[in-house]
């Protein structure tokens with residue numbers, strides 16, 4: 001049962017990483033999930049779960065920051081604040097938002 | 099900041115509780131429906147009891163009716179909550195802005211304040227309504243649906259959950275494509291806007307060169323670019339919608355196939371399979387809501403932050419805790435070593451000493467920008483002095499309440515502001531309690547009655563921003579009428595720089611003379627002819643008060659004033 005909870009957390013965190021478009025980190029998350037569910041000794045499981053929770057919270061924080069950045073871009077593009085990220089016709093879209 | 103945000107819910111606690119609990123019940127019913135279906139298929143169908151099935155269906159329908167009603171409540175009361183909070187904030191903001199001092203308005207653009215009061219608050223209202231509710235409901239339905247699915251069959255539930263990142267990936271990718279398309283569009287609309295602005299502000303040039311066709315051609319080019327960009331954006335939008343639709347259906351199909359396979363192996367009942375498929379739809383709905391919230395949250399919160407920034411600005415000029423409310427001043431005004439600057443950089447007034455006796459008419463003359471208007475704005479405390487003191491009747495003006503001080507001073511400003519409304523309302527601005535007779539009397543004294551008689555609806559003619567435009571001279575007389583109604587013991591006249599025709603000027607002069615009777619009057623004059631009768635003339639230059647004395651005395655002195663006089667006199671000769 002605990003294992004399933006871990007997997008749920010991992011999948012949801014993975015979803016947010018996808019939202020932030022960081023493929024390296026996404027791969028890390030997938031590998032971490034696979035290692036924990038398949039190879040890790042059960043004694044270590046709690047540690048893995050805690051790491052997953054902390055990592056998830058950090059990703060949530062990053063998501064909020066990305067949302068703020070997105071809003072910043074919108075303001076700039078609708079000429080409501082001076083151009084900063086979109087100066088010189090740049091679209092301001094980043095490769096990832098971490 | 100969140101805590102402060104939520105404090106605005108307090109007056110509407112009941113509304114919030116009703117709205118929120120209705121939303122929760124709707125979500126629970128939404129979650130319960132697939133269970134009911136499962137029960138119907140797995141338990142009731144095999145028994146082939148038609149009556150029972152009809153009864154259950156009727157019950158289900160009743161529950162749906164309840165859910166419909168609650169959804170109506172959520173949509174209606176939820177928005178009501180939002181607009182209530184928005185209205186409270188708007189009122190608070192407006193009150194606060196009205197309390198601000200002149201310096202605040204010197205440094206803040208009107209458009210800026212307008213957008214705080216309208217757009218920002220609109221976003222805040224949306225967040226106030228959708229934020230807590232949607233967030234809670236989304237989390238609740240998502241976990242609820244998943245938990246139930248997990249209890250039906252963990253494997254299938256995890257398979258459905260794995261589809262979530264894929265869905266998110268698709269949404270993200272589509273968003274980027276949309277963003278790029280919108281970016282192009284904004285870029286192009288900016289081009290169109292600039293073109294229109296140019297063509298309209300430069301219309302006189304355009305027409306005098308008869309270049310209308312050329313302008314149209316350029317405009318059509320930009321307009322065409324904008325059209326192309328917008329069409330592309332729509333194409334991306336259509337693609338986004340259809341691919342997200344496809345993805346959700348794909349999820350259903352996958353669940354169906356895996357579920358069928360599990361069911362062959364005896365791990366899943368038919369009803370469970372059906373409810374599972376129904377739950378996949380419940381599961382993905384919150385994703386939409388969360389992504390909408392991710393957009394709404396920064397918007398609303400940034401708006402709220404700006405809202406608080408303005409509220410945090412204390413009005414610069416405040417009543418002293420021990421301020422007294424003065425009544426009927428005589429107008430014995432004294433400047434003691436007054437220093438003043440607008441911005442700490444450039445000292446506008448330095449060490450000004452001045453004595454104005456009750457009932458006296460004092461004229462201020464001097465070059466433009468010397469500080470005449472500034473001296474007069476210090477008396478009603480539109481700005482506070484940086485050093486020294488101003489007293490009226492021996493009392494420091496900072497020891498009087500703002501309201502009582504300003505009620506004793508009448509000002510006819512360089513540029514008269516008219517409010518949208520009728521002529522009557524605009525005159526009555528000087529004294530809201532004035533009767534019609536008093537208003538007509540004031541208009542007569544200001545020589546405005548003949549002008550009003552010629553207006554289409556007399557005193558009820560609409561003027562101001564969206565009404566009849568009055569001429570400069572008429573506006574000034576209206577301002578004089580206002581001041582007659584206010585009837586203050588101290589009067590400040592800041593004469594308009596723009597020249598009026600001699601006839602109008604003579605009329606205004608007459609009404610001003612009438613207005614100045616029995617009052618302490620400060621006149622800022624640009625035409626020396628208008629101050630011949632002043633008791634005293636004060637010559638203000640960039641260095642401060644250069645000369646003081648009666649008109650004739652100053653002429654005889656052959657100083658700054660005599661020079662000014664000579665220049666104007668020669669001009670008139672031309």
Ligand SMILES: Nc1ncnc2c1ncn2[C@@H]1O[C@H](COP(=O)(O)OP(=O)(O)OP(=O)(O)O)[C@@H](O)[C@H]1O
Nearest residue numbers: 204440441446464465466467468469470471472473
């Ligand atoms: N609201 C303001 N903020 C900052 N500086 C100001 C403000 N109003 C006036 N000033 C500056 O203060 C100085 C005095 O201006 P003031 O309006 O008192 O001149 P004035 O003698 O009335 O001129 P005029 O004859 O043109 O009406 C000028 O240098 C002006 O630039």
Ligand SMILES: [Mg+2]
Nearest residue numbers: 470471512592
């Ligand atoms: Mg002035």
